[in-house]
Amino acid sequence: MPGHNRDELTAELKITPSPRAEQPPQAQVEAVMRAAGEAGPAAHEAGPDSVVLSGGREEVLDAARRVTEAALDAGAKTVEVRVEAQEESGRFGEAGGRRGSP
């Protein structure tokens, strides 16, 4: 397989649309998806109201902030952000080791 690393970082953003915002809930989610798509790193749907950004640490963190702002601008009530370092199995059989630089 990979000639390529697994993405270093992922940020999953879960949107709770506000029923009181100007835009209807579905439009709020769509606005977030659009912003995610334009934010730079790879963006994929990760659930009915979720988007996952994946890639290098800096670009994902920057993008997560921009997408969060877009969500708030669209009227979303809550944005849950879960940033996860892609954990890799341990080299010696113990769980949860991080891939170090060689």
Place this chain on the structure above:
Amino acid sequence: MTRAQTTPTPTRVGPGPTTFSPGGIGESVRRPDGVPKVTGEFEFSSDMRLDGMLWGATLRSPHPSARIWSMDLSRAEAMPGVRAVLTHEDVPGRKVYGMETPDQPVLAWDRVRYQGEPVALVAADHPETAKRALGSIRVDYEVLDVVSSAEEALAEGAPELHPSGNLLRHVRIRHGDAEAAEARAEVVVRGEYEIGMQDQAFLGPESGLAVPDGRGGVDLYVATQWLHVDQDQLAESLGLPHDMVRLTLSGVGGAFGGREDLSMQVHACMLALHTERPVKIVYDREESFYGHVHRHPCKMRYEHGATRSGELVYVRASLVLDGGAYASSSTAVVANAARFACGPYRVPNAVLDAYVAYTNNPPCGAMRGFGAVQTCFGYESQMDKLAEKLGMDPIELRLRNAMKEGTRLPTGQKIEGPAPVAELLEKLREMPLPEGPGGGTRDLRELPGGVSNTTHGEGVVRGVGYAVGFKNVGFSEGFDDYSTARVRLSVTDDGPLVEVHTAAAEVGQGLVTVEAQIARTELGVEKVSVLPADTRVGSSGSSSASRQTYMTGGAVKLACEAIRRRLFETVAERHGEDPEGLALENGSVVSDGRFVVALDEILGAEPIEETVVHRHVETFPLDEDGQGDADVTYAFSAHRAVVDVDVELGLVRVVELATAQDVGKALNPQAVEGQIEGGTAQGLGLALLEEIQVRDGRVLNASFTDYLLPTILDMPPVRTEILELADPGAPYGLRGVGEPPNISTPPAVVAALRDATGRELPRMPVRPEALVGIADGPPRRRPQPGSAGYGTLGSLEERRDQ
């Protein structure tokens, strides 16, 4: 939902340790699974059983692109014998997974992006009940437009499959100054080539057994290629820490790249954790076609410039790969396609662009050859075209441009160690050609069409073709590639014993045999036991990229060496010997052939155990111009194909395939020959038969009735010449063996077909239609000039007009 009343008693699941017939490296030690596989006694993962076990089944989308408005599970849930019906709402952790990028739903929620995408799961007492339950689930789909090719996906205004667009990766390589070089080119040839979607068609379909541990964790026994990358993704999607998701390799019935991505792993674990019962999932053949990734279809445009004397001056290439609906390992495949796009030749100037795009076709990913198969068909077709235009012998042209030690690839990377491209071609040229054609034979089995009685010699024309190819061994582009081995030397009642424990997947290639050979050679101990591969030991990386003997064989070697060092220190201490002069032979420590001490005595009741990580040299990512030392090392092979074509019917019999391959060092010569013959057969299949036919996102031939694999009457004898030119950086000097034969076979076969028919044959597999000059299938849509993939090259017509 009823729960299991009884706790199942796992009698035995998965494989036990394997012991071996004697023999060290360089010997054709017999594989332990050979006889059991032939006699039907081998336990494949699909054969596992446990008391109280349930059967899992997967509901899949019939549509390649659709919105899901609603799902009605009530009838399935009410069926007697059904224990669980699960959807995306039941995914405990992250709802998307992926080896490199998490983009693929464990179970779809509101949208499906390819035909066969998993939508819901059922666990039932009986597999038939599970099947009936799937049939009773009502899904309300709204069918959407289909993006049916990579060109379409990259065109302006195409529907986007994912928020960040359809372009998955563009690899751009700029080498030398192609524009300046164009002026020096006296002869230019251009060509467009295409390769269809090949399937790995492993004979053992996806299968595994998930066993809940009663404490919230799960053990999964599964046929896979890389236990730890499965474990990583399982942990994320199950929302569990790694140590609660343990994997053990069970009998694998072939892999070829198709088992790198998850298939039933998360599904079986979800069902097992939910029902608190062991759950087994086994795909049938049709489901298997939908259940794993395939080889990327690829469209290639090439332009080669050369001097009149046949020296390559520049190469321009534009490659467009169809990645299907999800990323899988596409981003790595496309980089391989780009890096090896010029072939094993000295090319001073190159402009290479490779694109991979999301479409609504089946997801594509790893398959034997991994991007290098596609481009080898492109550049070797070009080399033949160039030879023809120059009036040169095609072998002569290849020899003139053959890469050698010190040649720089278009990435700027310098080839270290032997690059025996010319030697391989010379070897082939020296081999005598088989007699023919037909030779007045009346045996139908030796004629095109075989037993179907289509010719008694009429229309049969002989053709001969050559090809040479190469690819990287091991993971590239800066990936931290390592393998772990734990080796233990102890004394038993029967004398010294070596136990080897790794997580490396034996997928049929013969790795466990080689591990035992290495341990036996390094430690001079007859009795070696290879423990089942599992996640209790560190990662070995994938059984792919022709890397496992190199990486895990290397790890076993290092671990043995570490044990030997410790042992010799003890011997030196206790017996006053110089540790430098010591060696291990037949269960004893010797010094210059003089017996020093028996292992039994020196070890006593204290076994020595070492766990070691083996890394290959560091590699680096490609920069914006595609420059960088991205690869560890390379493997080379060449093929000569001799074919008889019935030029009236377009039917083919391959008379002989001859090959020369550099393997560095043949640790097990018989296994090496097996790999070469197998890869050659798979290459023949790609050249002539094997294609998943997809129209508007739908698979038309998901069965072995219509996805045709070569039979024994299609596969000729293989004449093999094995070179052993040591790779200085590798354990024992070995090179990867598995992939190269699969790379150089297809273009050699097609070259022979061209030789016999005089036709261009720009597309593989070559169908009878093409061999007799009848349009192959319905007309294909022309790509739009200017759309991505064609930007750098422009349309051929445009360039011709310039």
Place this chain on the structure above:
Amino acid sequence: MEFLRPPSLHEALEAKAAHPEAVPISGGTDLMVEINFDRGRPETVLDLSRVPELAEWERENGHVRVGAGVTYERIIAELGEALPGLAMASRTVGSPQIRNRGTVGGNLGTSSPAGDGLPPLYASEAEVELSSTGGTRRVPVSEFVTGPKRNALRPDELISAFRMPRATGPQQYAKVGTRNAMVIAVCSFGLALCPERGRVEACIGSAGPTPIRTPEAERFVEGVMEEGGLWETRGPIGDAALRRFGEMVQAAARPIDDVRGTAAYRVHAIGVLARRSLGWAWDEYRRGGE
């Protein structure tokens, strides 16, 4: 799923009368594929593999009556001389395992235009014997097969046998598949020479909704032979006539595009097969006179 396994033809017919919905199975080489793919789930399966009457064949004044349960392997081994065209077709069916189980009765029951057993039956104008508790009727095979996977079998009937004339001259069967063994026909062609009647009989397989007879091409060649007195002299037919025969056979084909091949290729290949088959059969006839 109910599974019926009658030990005799009589009981099989009674079972079919009582369970008209029952799907007969003999070798299972078609039916089991359908079931495994989940394309059909018969409520009742009627296993005919234990019915001794169906596994017999016999000579009947110039004809051979072959029970519907006689396997391809037995046709190859036992009927190569009496029914050479059918034996040749049988050799092209599947793998040894399939030929050990599969039957011409199954080919008839499935009525697929790609069934290898059908063109020889069509060419020799075989009759299909259909039995029920009410009696037996014989139907010409070309009337029995009514369309792709459709036939004239009534719900209470079983295919008990087929009956065709013993060969009186050379016969051929040729089939194009993209693989050299174990392949479903892309197209095929069966041919029989009947010197005593001055007849050439031919049939195209897998290039139309049913196997297709080629009367115009047959009459053309018969004319060539009559005109040249070739049946008597055993002289050569000549390339022009062979080619013309191929073209006229092509003209009768009505193929479609599918995963196995394009219509255009099928038409092309049928012409080649027809020309070659006639050439081979005629060569054999000529050698027979030496």
